[in-house]
Amino acid sequence: MDPVSARIQADLERHASFGTKRSASPGDLATAAWVAERLRTAGYKVNVTNFEAPFLVERSTRLVSAGMGVDLYPQTPCTTTGPRGVTARLALIRTQADAANTGGKIALLVLAPGRYAALGRGNAGIGAIVKAAVTAGAVGVVIVTTGPSGEAVLLNVPEEPVLPLPVAILAPKLSKPFQEAAAAGAEATLILDGQMTRRNSQNVIGRIERGNRWIAISTPRSGWFQCVGERGTGTSVFLELAAWVVDRFPNHSIHLMNTGGHEYYFTGSHKAMEVAPPPQATAVWAHIGASVAVRDADETGRMLDTADPQRSMMATPNLNAAVAEGFRGIPELEHAAPVRAEAGELSAFTDRGYARCFAVIGIHRWFHTIEDTIERVDGRIVTPVLEAHKRTIERAIAEA
Numbered sequence: 001m002d003p004v005s006a007r008i009q010a011d012l013e014r015h016a017s018f019g020t021k022r023s024a025s026p027g028d029l030a031t032a033a034w035v036a037e038r039l040r041t042a043g044y045k046v047n048v049t050n051f052e053a054p055f056l057v058e059r060s061t062r063l064v065s066a067g068m069g070v071d072l073y074p075q076t077p078c079t080t081t082g083p084r085g086v087t088a089r090l091a092l093i094r095t096q097a098d099a100a101n102t103g104g105k106i107a108l109l110v111l112a113p114g115r116y117a118a119l120g121r122g123n124a125g126i127g128a129i130v131k132a133a134v135t136a137g138a139v140g141v142v143i144v145t146t147g148p149s150g151e152a153v154l155l156n157v158p159e160e161p162v163l164p165l166p167v168a169i170l171a172p173k174l175s176k177p178f179q180e181a182a183a184a185g186a187e188a189t190l191i192l193d194g195q196m197t198r199r200n201s202q203n204v205i206g207r208i209e210r211g212n213r214w215i216a217i218s219t220p221r222s223g224w225f226q227c228v229g230e231r232g233t234g235t236s237v238f239l240e241l242a243a244w245v246v247d248r249f250p251n252h253s254i255h256l257m258n259t260g261g262h263e264y265y266f267t268g269s270h271k272a273m274e275v276a277p278p279p280q281a282t283a284v285w286a287h288i289g290a291s292v293a294v295r296d297a298d299e300t301g302r303m304l305d306t307a308d309p310q311r312s313m314m315a316t317p318n319l320n321a322a323v324a325e326g327f328r329g330i331p332e333l334e335h336a337a338p339v340r341a342e343a344g345e346l347s348a349f350t351d352r353g354y355a356r357c358f359a360v361i362g363i364h365r366w367f368h369t370i371e372d373t374i375e376r377v378d379g380r381i382v383t384p385v386l387e388a389h390k391r392t393i394e395r396a397i398a399e400a
Contacts, residue, residue: 001380008236008386009379015232016374023053023222023260023268024199031221032202035235035258042243044206044256051271053222053261054159055199059083061168063106063142065090065181065188072142072168073152074192075119077159077264081166085191086139090182099132106140106190107133108182110175113146115310115363117290118156118265118342126155130167140166140190144175149301151369154224159264166192201260203272208246208254213400214277215393216255216354217241219288220262220269220345229294229364229376231262236379237288237386244390249397252283259345269345279353283400284319286393289344291362293382295375307381311362314339314346319358319396326392330384333360356396360385 001009014034019027036046054077061072062085091098091105099107109129120127126143133141145153150173157163168190170178181188201222219238223231235258242256255277261268276282296308315323315336327333336358341347346359366372 002383004386005379005383008240008382011236011239012228012232012377012379013374015235016226016228020225021221021223021227021231023201023263024055028201028222028260032204032258032260035221035239036204038239039204039206039242039256043246044208044242047205049203049205050200051203051261051268052198053201053264053267055197056194057197058194060191060193062191063170063178063188065178066186068177070170070174070178072170073154074194075143075155075157075163075167075169077157077196078163078167078192079165080194080196081190081192083191083193085189086166087187087189088139089185090188092179092182093129096129096132099129100136102133103137105138106142106188107138108142108144108178110144110179111146115147115367116145116153116155117363117368121158134164138165142168142170142190144170144172146172148365149369149371151366151371153368155368156263156265159267162196166190168192201268203260203268204258205272205275206242206256211251211253212281214253214255214282215245215249215397216277216282216285217245217288218257218259218269218285218345220266221258222260222262224263224368225370226373228374229372230290230367233292233294233377233382234288234290236382237292237389240386241286241389245393252397253277265342266345266348269348273348273352279355282354283356284393284396285349285354285357286389287344287346287349287357287359288389289346289359289361291364291367292360293385294362294364295378295381297365303375305378308362308364310364311360312337313358313360314343315358316350316355319356322392322395322399323358325395327388330388333388356400358392
């Protein structure tokens with residue numbers, strides 16, 4: 001393994017060692033402390049700020065029906081049930097229209113096959129179906145996130161409003177008997193027992209001020225599980241770029257953001273914008289989004305030594321040429337699409353007037369699942385994405 005890939009691999013392993021990265025969890029805060037220390041070592045003045053994020057102190061999340069029971073994952077922030085749960089008939093639903101028939105029932109929402117990331121704000125997609133079930137008077141919702149891993153996929157959600165009924169996620173690989181029970185209208189008990197509260201997550205801001213033109217680099221830190229592919233790959237690229245950019249552009253000021261609260265529609269990034277450099281003074285904003293380079297797998301789940309192609313590039317139009325040159329040779333990232341609202345944090349920057357921005361974003365096979373672990377990554381497939389970021393930043397600065 002070459003030296004750069006070896007450094008990245010070491011960072012991926014360190015990232016994995018912190019465990020779950022859910023906002024305000026011990027793993028989230030330990031990762032923040034690690035990133036902050038790395039930035040200080042690279043010469044940055046570092047400021048760590050606290051902000052409150054939703055946090056569930058979980059006791060039990062289960063679905064019980066017809067003599068069988070299964071553990072679920074709570075979809076927070078949501079309403080809890082207490083230890084006795086809520087008992088009602090199951091209603092099998094797949095669409096928003098189906099949800100109209102869930103009054104007084106526990107809706108078992110089985111999603112079509114796909115790679116899922118977010119609940120949505122209630123007017124489209126999964127969120128619209130859940131909202132329709134709430135309106136119909138459902139007493140709970142269990143979502144089967146049908147995807148390539150067979151695992152439960154936790155969903156990014158708005159911080160407010162709190163979901164007004166218990167919502168939990170059931171792994172597709174465990175769902176068949178419960179789908180059959182729901183189709184038969186069987187009675188079930190949904191337990192989502194715990195205390196929904198708020199705890200501090202952190203934003204880590206690193207800055208070097210030495211000129212009136214700024215380079216901004218950002219990446220989120222938090223996520224539902226270990227997030228080694230989703231967040232670890234971006235964190236490793238972020239740390240490499242943070243060290244590289246100091247000497248590469250000695251006449252530019254540098255602003256770095258490593259943010260919590262990502263699962264709650266990027267709340268940490270929104271809060272961090274209070275200290276960002278002025279848009280008109282920012283020559284380029286490189287945002288390192290989810291799953292920039294995660295190992296692919298075949299349909300049996302056998303790991304491959306190539307990157308999962310389910311990733312894409314977004315950029316402001318004035319950086320399309322820089323992206324095409326910088327990411328040449330990585331087919332799914334060479335051609336930038338327009339910035340999409342709430343597809344990662346990039347629109348949080350462009351909506352505030354930052355006009356020279358780009359971001360890689362991906363949804364890999366084990367995205368938002370408990371299986372997003374160190375086995376899903378390899379420093380050797382991250383290195384080409386790191387070098388592509390460097391080339392793109394260099395051209396963007398030359399053209400600014």
